[in-house]
Amino acid sequence: MIEGASRHAVLGSVLVALCWLLLLFLRMLPVTGATSGWPGADLGLCLLFAWVLRRPDQIPALVIVLLVLIEDLLLMRPPGLWALFVLLGTEAARLREARWRDQPFVVEWLRVSILTGGMMLGFRVVQFLFLLPVPALWQVTLQFIATMAAYPVVILLARWLVGLRHATPAEAEMMRHM
Numbered sequence: 303m304i305e306g307a308s309r310h311a312v313l314g315s316v317l318v319a320l321c322w323l324l325l326l327f328l329r330m331l332p333v334t335g336a337t338s339g340w341p342g343a344d345l346g347l348c349l350l351f352a353w354v355l356r357r358p359d360q361i362p363a364l365v366i367v368l369l370v371l372i373e374d375l376l377l378m379r380p381p382g383l384w385a386l387f388v389l390l391g392t393e394a395a396r397l398r399e400a401r402w403r404d405q406p407f408v409v410e411w412l413r414v415s416i417l418t419g420g421m422m423l424g425f426r427v428v429q430f431l432f433l434l435p436v437p438a439l440w441q442v443t444l445q446f447i448a449t450m451a452a453y454p455v456v457i458l459l460a461r462w463l464v465g466l467r468h469a470t471p472a473e474a475e476m477m478r479h480m
Contacts, residue, residue, distance in 0.1 A: 314360025317464060318353045322346050322369050330376065341445035343452035346373065347388065351414050352457050354392045356468050358399050366392055380434055387421040403468055407454070415450045422446055 325345045346369070353361045370385035395402075395417060402410055422442055429436045460466040 311360050315365050318361050322349055341441050343448035348453045348456035350392055352460050354396050355399055356466050358396045387425050391417045391421045
């Protein structure tokens with residue numbers, strides 16, 4: 303039998319994977335008849351950051367890489383490249399989660415924005431260096447703005463729909479000893 307804490311972590315991983323796959327499915331639906339040219343927010347990235355900063359014990363790095371690798375393949379991006387940058391960004395946030403936990407939400411939002419901007423910039427530089435197709439700068443900028451504007455909405459929905467919240471001090475202590 304799986305112990306209570308590890309069962310909770312496995313159920314959390316399954317829940318985040320299902321939510322993330324639902325967002326990917328909705329992203330791939332042909333909602334409009336014509337493309338508007340406006341890039342949408344990366345809600346999956348927002349969800350990953352929200353989960354890592356609230357329940358880091360529930361979403362291992364391997365789950366993050368597998369989810370984003372699936373997205374890379376379905377969206378025909380260079381396989382694994384964006385997954386690498388998302389892994390680096392989420393792990394940087396995970397390492398700082400304990401220090402960020404008691405900070406106001408605006409500070410978290412700013413830090414996630416800086417991490418996301420660095421990830422997008424690094425992804426763009428690697429694409430440029432390896433002569434891969436690089437989207438227009440204004441599209442990447444608009445996607446960044448849309449993603450960061452959607453982050454608080456994703457946080458609210460995740461809290462309301464699945465009860466995602468910051469760990470209490472006792473839960474954080476348990477996570478540290480696992």
